[in-house]
Amino acid sequence: MYLTRQEEKMFDGEFGWAHQVSMEILARLGDLFGAIKLIPIKSAHVSGVSYKNIGDAPIDFLEALFKAGGKARVSATVNPSGFDPDYLTGRLPARYRLQQSRILDAYKRMGIKPDLTCTPYYLREPRVGWHLAWSESSASMYANSVIGAWSNREGGPSALAAALVGKTPDYGVHRAENRQPRALVKLDTVLQSDVEFGALGIHLGKALKDKIPVIDGIPSPTNENLKQLGAGLASSGMLSMFHLQWEVPPKEELETISIGGKDVREAVGCLSTASERANLIFIGCPHCSLAEIESVARLVEGKRVTKETELWVCTSRHVKEKAKRYVDVIEGAGGHVLCDTCAIVTWIKSLGVDIMMTNSAKAAYYAPTLNGVNVTLAPLNKCIEVACNQ
Numbered sequence: 001m002y003l004t005r006q007e008e009k010m011f012d013g014e015f016g017w018a019h020q021v022s023m024e025i026l027a028r029l030g031d032l033f034g035a036i037k038l039i040p041i042k043s044a045h046v047s048g049v050s051y052k053n054i055g056d057a058p059i060d061f062l063e064a065l066f067k068a069g070g071k072a073r074v075s076a077t078v079n080p081s082g083f084d085p086d087y088l089t090g091r092l093p094a095r096y097r098l099q100q101s102r103i104l105d106a107y108k109r110m111g112i113k114p115d116l117t118c119t120p121y122y123l124r125e126p127r128v129g130w131h132l133a134w135s136e137s138s139a140s141m142y143a144n145s146v147i148g149a150w151s152n153r154e155g156g157p158s159a160l161a162a163a164l165v166g167k168t169p170d171y172g173v174h175r176a177e178n179r180q181p182r183a184l185v186k187l188d189t190v191l192q193s194d195v196e197f198g199a200l201g202i203h204l205g206k207a208l209k210d211k212i213p214v215i216d217g218i219p220s221p222t223n224e225n226l227k228q229l230g231a232g233l234a235s236s237g238m239l240s241m242f243h244l245q246w247e248v249p250p251k252e253e254l255e256t257i258s259i260g261g262k263d264v265r266e267a268v269g270c271l272s273t274a275s276e277r278a279n280l281i282f283i284g285c286p287h288c289s290l291a292e293i294e295s296v297a298r299l300v301e302g303k304r305v306t307k308e309t310e311l312w313v314c315t316s317r318h319v320k321e322k323a324k325r326y327v328d329v330i331e332g333a334g335g336h337v338l339c340d341t342c343a344i345v346t347w348i349k350s351l352g353v354d355i356m357m358t359n360s361a362k363a364a365y366y367a368p369t370l371n372g373v374n375v376t377l378a379p380l381n382k383c384i385e386v387a388c389n390q
């Protein structure tokens, strides 16, 4: 890969070890994927934050980076951690808190904003055509497909390296020719809820693997519908983006996948593993938008969450602040609006959860393996009915 004079200096260690190791990561990645140069990025988003997910091993490395002078050269944010600031703090072991604080402290000292959300686009929406290095797969999918920014789905280390260098290798969907669709999905049914959008995403991700699809038959989705579709696609597949339309005739014959109502219903059914009542209702995977919090508030207004059930609505601090009046309604009904974390990246088993109910196909896909709980996947109104025991 071609390096500029300054990049070579960084590679040779003239800017210190933290930037040298970051440049090594990027150069190796670029060589592996055939990039010929690095390109500047507008922002990085780093996953690998929750102590539950990453454990002890990377903590010393993160601390070594900031001690060696590692500093982000572009705006950078991080994914959710294992704790929220209030509700979970006293319910989990002190050692977990200590280790989580070390991780967050290391990121902060490197100048990375502790926004702790998987929806950084609600904080500062990138512009069309901006190059990014985002490592939360649902976020890079949203950035590419809904916003029109350009980001590969980075791993945590490569996003962190990109944050410190301010650049990323020019390969994958940073190049226009790699953003073209390679499959056509013909949808012959009207999707009824976010659950169906997410489950369709999981179903298609398995079939498409890394092929970018153009999906025909979604006439007027909301951005929240597309967030769920993309989160599902990125969970079970390796692709980075989808299109809803593609005007230019494709260069090659596209593989066609036809999807009917039965396929979507089966995809939803496959994601439910529980037959008993849930003791955690989890809304907010990916983290809720303002509109989603408003929807929850409208459904719980005048009701009461039962003592046997916890209702978690997960979002960023930024959105929670904007949603204050809806947050008051949800918390007044006995629910909890949590920031900085989610049910997948915290220790829900240790909190006594056996069965989770959620409206997120992504959460339903991961919870049985990552959290060891059974799941019921159901639309938001059903989730709130169960939370309030109706």
Ligand code: F3S
Residues within 6 Å of the ligand: 079, 080, 118, 138, 231, 284, 285, 286, 287, 314, 341, 342, 343, 344, 345, 362, 363
């Ligand atoms: Fe976000 Fe947690 Fe889902 S990090 S995408 S809410 S698994």
